[in-house]
Amino acid sequence: MNKNTIVTILAIIGGIVVLGWALKLAVKLFVPLLLIGIGVAVYLAVKDNKRIGGPK
Secondary structure, three states: OOHHHHHHHHHHHHHHHHHHHHHHHHHHHHHHHHHHHHHHHHHHHHHHOOOOOOOO
8 A cells, every 4th residue: 555545545544534523523513503593483373363362
């Protein structure tokens, strides 16, 4: 193996490691962001719809 092959293999391994860290961070942040998004959607639906909890 020459030097370019070794550098390519190390670059691929490094890319896989960085991708793993990014995916782990994305999974950790997904649930809280999903809950916040659902909360905002429910708030906007209730705020715009006067029949839910509003004056009759």
